[in-house]
Amino acid sequence: xxxxxxxxxxxxxxxxxxxxxxxxxxxxxxxxxxxxxxxxxxxxxxxxxxxxxxxxxxxxxxxxxxxxxxxxxxxxxxxxxxxxxxxxxxxxxxxxxxxxxxxxxxxxxxxxxxxxxxxxxxxxxxxxxxxxxxxxxxxxxxxxxxxxxxxxxxxxxxxxxxxxxxxxxxxxxxxxxxxxxxxxxxxxxxxxxxxxxxxxxxxxxxxxxxxxxxxxxxxxxxxxxxxxxxxxxxxxxxxxxxxxxxxxxxxxxxxxxxxxxxxxxxxxxxxxxxxxxxxxxxxxxxxxxxxxxxxxxxxxxxxxxxxxxxxxxxxxxxxxxxxxxxxxxxxxxxxxxxxxxxxxxxxxxxxxxxxxxxxxxxxxxxxxxxxxxxxxxxxxxxxxxxxxxxxxxxxxxxxxxxxxxxxxxxxxxxxxxxxxxxxxxxxxxxxxxxxxxxxxxxxxxxxxxxxxxxxxxxxxxxxxxxxxxxxxxxxxxxxxxxxxxxxxxxxxxxxxxxxxxxxxxxxxxxxxxxxxxxxxxxxxxxxx
Amino acid sequence: xxxxxxxxxxxxxxxxxxxxxxxxxxxxxxxxxxxxxxxxxxxxxxxxxxxxxxxxxxxxxxxxxxxxxxxxxxxx
Numbered sequence: 307x308x309x310x311x312x313x314x315x316x317x318x319x320x321x322x323x324x325x326x327x328x329x330x331x332x333x334x335x336x337x338x339x340x341x342x343x344x345x346x347x348x349x350x351x352x353x354x355x356x357x358x359x360x361x362x363x364x365x366x367x368x369x370x371x372x373x374x375x376x377x378x379x380x381x382x383x384x385x386x387x388x389x390x391x392x393x394x395x396x397x398x399x400x401x402x403x404x405x406x407x408x409x410x411x412x413x414x415x416x417x418x419x420x421x422x423x424x425x426x427x428x429x430x431x432x433x434x435x436x437x438x439x440x441x442x443x444x445x446x447x448x449x450x451x452x453x454x455x456x457x458x459x460x461x462x463x464x465x466x467x468x469x470x471x472x473x474x475x476x477x478x479x480x481x482x483x484x485x486x487x488x489x490x491x492x493x494x495x496x497x498x499x500x501x502x503x504x505x506x507x508x509x510x511x512x513x514x515x516x517x518x519x520x521x522x523x524x525x526x527x528x529x530x531x532x533x534x535x536x537x538x539x540x541x542x543x544x545x546x547x548x549x550x551x552x553x554x555x556x557x558x559x560x561x562x563x564x565x566x567x568x569x570x571x572x573x574x575x576x577x578x579x580x581x582x583x584x585x586x587x588x589x590x591x592x593x594x595x596x597x598x599x600x601x602x603x604x605x606x607x608x609x610x611x612x613x614x615x616x617x618x619x620x621x622x623x624x625x626x627x628x629x630x631x632x633x634x635x636x637x638x639x640x641x642x643x644x645x646x647x648x649x650x651x652x653x654x655x656x657x658x659x660x661x662x663x664x665x666x667x668x669x670x671x672x673x674x675x676x677x678x679x680x681x682x683x684x685x686x687x688x689x690x691x692x693x694x695x696x697x698x699x700x701x702x703x704x705x706x707x708x709x710x711x712x713x714x715x716x717x718x719x720x721x722x723x724x725x726x727x728x729x730x731x732x733x734x735x736x737x738x739x740x741x742x743x744x745x746x747x748x749x750x751x752x753x754x755x756x757x758x759x760x761x762x763x764x765x766x767x768x769x770x771x772x773x774x775x776x777x778x779x780x781x782x783x784x785x786x787x788x789x790x791x792x793x794x795x796x797x798x799x800x801x802x803x804x805x806x807x808x809x810x811x812x813x814x815x816x817x818x819x820x821x822x823x824x825x826x827x828x829x830x831x832x833x834x
Numbered sequence: 835x836x837x838x839x840x841x842x843x844x845x846x847x848x849x850x851x852x853x854x855x856x857x858x859x860x861x862x863x864x865x866x867x868x869x870x871x872x873x874x875x876x877x878x879x880x881x882x883x884x885x886x887x888x889x890x891x892x893x894x895x896x897x898x899x900x901x902x903x904x905x906x907x908x909x910x
Contacts, residue, residue: 683867686870686871687874689868689871691875698879701879
């Protein structure tokens with residue numbers, strides 16, 4: 307093992323002296339999602355306390371595939387370039403059946419986007435950078451080795467008991483954001499049902515360092531390969547000459563025996579050939595479930611990421627789904643805390659992110675059913691699809707080795723104003739903004755930022771107090787991708803999703819859409 | 835058998851039956867299942883109408899004395 311995780315020190319907080327304290331927002335869990343929530347809140351000027359029972363970042367690579375939308379979110383938070391510089395950029399996936407290529411896909415065939423389809427980066431790097439950025443913000447109080455033991459929800463907040471190496475204290479949180487993962491202690495303390503589908507197949511996951519291994523940066527998936535007969539294998543390239551390999555082991559595998567380094571090495575040698583030297587960095591055996599909470603908001607408590615929903619790893623929908631939860635929730639919570647929006651705005655987190663979770667669960671369940679058929683019939687259809695794939699395009703489209711994470715479009719969002727005019731393309735209400743290069747060399751998404759923006763094509767934006775506007779030409783790639791004509795106007799939310807769009811920048815309609823975006827009922831009055 | 839003899843006329847039910855069985859003649863049970871699955875997939879694609887597949891599933895499950903919809907999977 308070459309990697310040494312950082313150790314973050316426990317610092318006794320002032321509450322230990324008096325046994326009690328309070329904070330407007332408390333985040334439980336300093337993983338990718340919790341740290342992202344805290345950093346995004348800090349960007350809105352809101353301070354948080356983050357509690358984590360551990361004192362380091364993720365052990366092993368874990369979530370490694372960061373999708374285009376996630377990268378765009380991190381670009382807004384100031385980490386985009388770092389992800390691009392260190393991570394492995396890829397967009398091509400290849401699926402093999404036995405010893406031949408069955409299917410190949412390109413996730414971003416067109417140029418002109420700041421962010422690629424995917425960047426592979428070990429979760430621990432992203433967490434380290436998030437810790438650095440949170441610390442630098444001066445607004446995030448990171449408390450390591452601080453375990454939440456009791457949770458008492460109240461109408462106006464949540465009372466917590468926090469246990470540390472130097473004693474316990476009580477914390478009154480105005481809002482509690484449970485970002486504490488699939489085994490969420492907050493969820494368990496509240497006794498919430500977390501139901502879904504269990505998959506029995508075990509998988510071996512390994513980080514393997516292979517110096518000078520010549521293989522392009524692409525996702526490779528094998529069904530029933532000669533080096534691992536009867537099972538599947540997934541290969542991803544990571545930074546530091548590291549490769550991530552997932553071996554399907556079947557339901558009967560003994561998880562302890564399978565972790566034996568000699569046994570793992572034999573599997574890898576069978577795959578790479580006897581002449582390729584490698585070093586094992588990290589090994590784990592896992593099973594998974596696809597499930598979710600019935601609701602993600604419980605009064606003053608929000609579940610974000612894996613604490614709210616769990617998916618299989620096929621499709622990179624766990625980490626990316628969690629980051630997109632954070633992106634969805636933070637601007638709303640910030641607006642409520644700043645008095646810009648009514649508390650009811652927060653209900654839209656459920657309205658928008660439950661369908662997103664269901665979409666992720668559906669895709670990841672289907673992929674898992676295809677990869678690990680549980681009946682003879684399932685296996686026969688799966689193999690038939692793979693055999694037909696070579697000659698028949700319809701079968702190629704059925705090959706499901708993971709449908710990779712794409713951003714959810716909140717089609718039924720209560721915050722969106724439905725289209726009133728004809729559109730032949732462009733992002734519909736509820737969809738994230740589409741990137742495009744601008745004449746000055748910048749990218750459109752970089753210009754949107756993290757506040758509501760009026761994007762106007764080829765016309766002078768109307769002056770609306772408190773609403774920033776961005777004017778771009780009604781020709782060029784941006785106009786094409788947004789189905790824009792002179793006068794076309796998009797109202798974008800702080801999370802860069804479309805709230806409304808119009809063919810003319812009509813101030814009255816924009817104002818009404820803005821009210822709706824902030825979750826204000828008609829006639830509730832305009833506050834900014 | 836020539837290829838003309840191997841293809842049943844559209845209204846010759848006995849020949850159709852024999853043709854389906856014959857396609858499995860040299861196959862193991864596992865290969866047979868795979869062949870049937872491939873046949874179903876190709877025929878579904880050729881029909882181009884998902885409603886016909888739904889109707890066929892309903893008719894076939896009914897013939898087997900099973901409810902049209904299998905029970906929901908257990909959630910845990």
